[in-house]
Amino acid sequence: MNIVVCVKYVPDATADRRFESDNTVDRVGVDGLLSELDEYAVEQALQIKEKRADGDDEVTVTALCVGPEKAVDAVRKALQMGADQGVHVTDEAIAGSDYIATSLVLAKAIEKIGAETPVDLVMCGMASTDASGSVVPAMLAERLDLPQVTFASVVETQGDQVRVKRDGDIATEVIGGTMPLVLSVTDQTGEARYPSFKGIMAAKKKPLETYSLSDIGVDAGEVGLSVAWSSVEDTTERPPRTAGEIVKDEDGSGATALTEFLVSKKFI
Amino acid sequence: MSEVLVVVDHVDGAVKKPTFELLTLARRLGEPSAVFFGSPDKGAEAAEKLGKHGADKVYVIDDAEIKGYLVAPKAEALQQLVEKTSPAAVLFVSGYEGKEVAARLAIKIGAGLITDAVDVEDGGVTTQSVFAGSYTVKAKVTQGVPLITVKPNSAPVEEPGSAGTVEEFAATISDSAKKAQIVASQPRKASGRPELTEAAIVVSGGRGTGGDFAPIEGLADALGAAVGASRAAVDSGWMPHSFQVGQTGKVVSPQLYVANGISGAIQHRAGMQTSKTIVAVNKDEEAPIFELVDFGVVGDLHKVLPAATEAIESRKG
Numbered sequence: 138m139n140i141v142v143c144v145k146y147v148p149d150a151t152a153d154r155r156f157e158s159d160n161t162v163d164r165v166g167v168d169g170l171l172s173e174l175d176e177y178a179v180e181q182a183l184q185i186k187e188k189r190a191d192g193d194d195e196v197t198v199t200a201l202c203v204g205p206e207k208a209v210d211a212v213r214k215a216l217q218m219g220a221d222q223g224v225h226v227t228d229e230a231i232a233g234s235d236y237i238a239t240s241l242v243l244a245k246a247i248e249k250i251g252a253e254t255p256v257d258l259v260m261c262g263m264a265s266t267d268a269s270g271s272v273v274p275a276m277l278a279e280r281l282d283l284p285q286v287t288f289a290s291v292v293e294t295q296g297d298q299v300r301v302k303r304d305g306d307i308a309t310e311v312i313g314g315t316m317p318l319v320l321s322v323t324d325q326t327g328e329a330r331y332p333s334f335k336g337i338m339a340a341k342k343k344p345l346e347t348y349s350l351s352d353i354g355v356d357a358g359e360v361g362l363s364v365a366w367s368s369v370e371d372t373t374e375r376p377p378r379t380a381g382e383i384v385k386d387e388d389g390s391g392a393t394a395l396t397e398f399l400v401s402k403k404f405i
Numbered sequence: 406m407s408e409v410l411v412v413v414d415h416v417d418g419a420v421k422k423p424t425f426e427l428l429t430l431a432r433r434l435g436e437p438s439a440v441f442f443g444s445p446d447k448g449a450e451a452a453e454k455l456g457k458h459g460a461d462k463v464y465v466i467d468d469a470e471i472k473g474y475l476v477a478p479k480a481e482a483l484q485q486l487v488e489k490t491s492p493a494a495v496l497f498v499s500g501y502e503g504k505e506v507a508a509r510l511a512i513k514i515g516a517g518l519i520t521d522a523v524d525v526e527d528g529g530v531t532t533q534s535v536f537a538g539s540y541t542v543k544a545k546v547t548q549g550v551p552l553i554t555v556k557p558n559s560a561p562v563e564e565p566g567s568a569g570t571v572e573e574f575a576a577t578i579s580d581s582a583k584k585a586q587i588v589a590s591q592p593r594k595a596s597g598r599p600e601l602t603e604a605a606i607v608v609s610g611g612r613g614t615g616g617d618f619a620p621i622e623g624l625a626d627a628l629g630a631a632v633g634a635s636r637a638a639v640d641s642g643w644m645p646h647s648f649q650v651g652q653t654g655k656v657v658s659p660q661l662y663v664a665n666g667i668s669g670a671i672q673h674r675a676g677m678q679t680s681k682t683i684v685a686v687n688k689d690e691e692a693p694i695f696e697l698v699d700f701g702v703v704g705d706l707h708k709v710l711p712a713a714t715e716a717i718e719s720r721k722g
């Protein structure tokens with residue numbers, strides 16, 4: 138079985154994230170890392186691999202990232218966690234791509250990865266921690282003409298069947314599908330493992346390929362900032378919230394002050 | 406003027422408030438038409454309310470054949486409706502479903518997509534709040550029919566019209582769209598409180614509750630508020646995941662957010678930082694949540710909240 142996990146390299150949320158002068162996300166000047174939410178996808182892929190190993194089903198997990206040179210770190214981290222091989226798609230023309238172009242590059246890369254052994258499962262995080270669009274998995278499904286089973290909080294696979302639990306907008310659902318399909322998972326699926334020392338050493342020897350756009354048959358004119366189907370006109374840092382009033386509760390004074398505040402703001 | 410399609414978010418015909426907000430925004434871009442997936446009966450019923458809120462026309466797409474499947478059939482139906490109506494834009498409520506239907510539609514019709522807008526102006530310029538609320542971004546779709554998903558509480562609800570005209574729309578759904586099947590569905594139990602993402606006031610509790618949410622619920626009820634929780638409270642099993650506020654839970658933007666026993670981690674902030682007024686009760690004066698607040702009480706929530714609830718109740722008389 139062949140699994141591709143899409144892992145994104147994102148600016149660290151605890152650093153000061155910012156934009157470049159052309160209104161694209163600064164992905165170079167700010168420290169980056171494998172998007173936390175994609176670790177859950179890597180973890181679930183590894184669990185599927187481990188479970189299937191008992192049934193003598195050989196599973197290959199490929200970590201796939203589209204991003205600038207530094208983004209290879211996201212692939213490395215996935216390899217350290219236990220993925221078997223990595224693919225990093227990088228090309229100057231990709232910079233500033235929107236969801237549409239990113240999903241195109243990912244889809245073409247997935248097709249190339251599956252050229253010999255077809256891909257059974259494309260796994261994603263529920264959202265990237267920078268864009269938080271939650272749309273790339275659905276776009277991938279559309280581009281690859283696959284069903285999507287998304288926002289899974291529990292994942293089960295058996296043969297070519299996938300069953301997940303999904304905490305939807307208005308109901309908790311069980312969703313079923315037949316592979317191949319696109320699967321996205323939430324942080325409810327359970328903590329992701331830390332790379333072990335052994336894993337870190339082993340990762341150095343794992344195959345890691347770099348694809349350019351021409352390797353995957355995408356024209357440079359189809360991606361990047363200049364052809365994005367939406368444009369950012371302006372980015373402004375929100376003024377910091379003005380410091381509020383803070384009181385210490387002493388013998389019930391806190392409750393009184395709180396009530397008065399709520400009354401003064403007409404919430405009561 | 407062209408039509409603007411608004412995809413209706415409803416439960417069994419009961420239209421949810423964010424759809425009415427979309428209709429307000431849609432009127433800035435053209436003539437709003439609502440798109441209702443459901444039974445023709447419920448559609449006719451909903452058309453009255455949708456019309457009152459500004460939808461001149463209501464397209465009803467019978468979902469008998471597709472409601473057991475996830476997302477893809479709706480995107481196909483919308484593609485056909487877009488081809489027929491050439492709308493000026495299509496608006497969706499930002500939720501799992503709205504975003505994913507929009508995502509598939511974007512690829513199908515070759516159109517740009519903007520997610521999580523908090524405002525849409527004339528000409529289709531959107532406002533988004535990004536990086537856990539630390540930046541405001543203005544953007545515009547530059548190719549194809551603009552597809553925009555809008556967060557709840559982004560616009561006022563207005564009632565400019567009268568009942569909308571129903572027009573049934575028969576979509577053709579391919580077999581390949583019917584592959585991700587909803588095997589079972591358990592609707593969430595109604596709490597009797599306002600819905601988290603739509604509420605004007607949200608009162609939340611975190612690890613500091615120690616698992617006792619009674620003080621949180623008490624204050625919420627006194628204020629007519631929805632109840633929320635941090636991930637720590639959810640992970641501890643004190644509250645269901647549907648109550649979680651934050652990056653991987655619900656994103657809320659109420660008039661008032663009251664955080665109790667919540668430290669204010671970045672992932673929690675991502676879900677509440679755009680609230681208009683923020684109040685916190687926390688026994689640690691160093692808690693980062695106090696950096697965000699308009700008003701804060703350093704104290705034990707188990708003492709402060711019940712006393713405040715009582716004071717509020719007695720004021721209301």
Ligand SMILES: Cc1cc2nc3c(=O)[nH]c(=O)nc-3n(C[C@H](O)[C@H](O)[C@H](O)COP(=O)(O)OP(=O)(O)OC[C@H]3O[C@@H](n4cnc5c(N)ncnc54)[C@H](O)[C@@H]3O)c2cc1C
Pocket residue numbers: 173174324610611612613614634635636637638649650651652653654655665666667668669670671672673676686687688689692704705706707
């Ligand atoms: C990928 C990822 C996604 C995440 N998504 C989310 C998310 O969506 N939402 C979310 O909330 N978190 C999320 N988190 C977790 C987040 O990082 C924090 O761990 C979490 O928000 C902490 O919850 P808390 O504030 O309730 O607990 P703590 O950080 O433990 O804070 C408890 C607070 O309660 C105070 N306190 C204790 N006792 C009392 C008392 N008696 N009276 C008053 N105050 C008291 C303490 O001083 C402390 O400040 C995510 C984390 C990751 C890694």
Ligand SMILES: Nc1ncnc2c1ncn2[C@@H]1O[C@H](COP(=O)(O)O)[C@@H](O)[C@H]1O
Pocket residue numbers: 142143144145146172174175178201202203204236239243260261262263264265266268269270271272273274
């Ligand atoms: N540049 C990228 N490289 C690899 N995977 C990505 C990339 N962008 C998005 N993804 C995947 O798509 C998911 C959702 O992303 P988004 O739609 O941006 O919120 C992420 O969790 C990743 O699994």
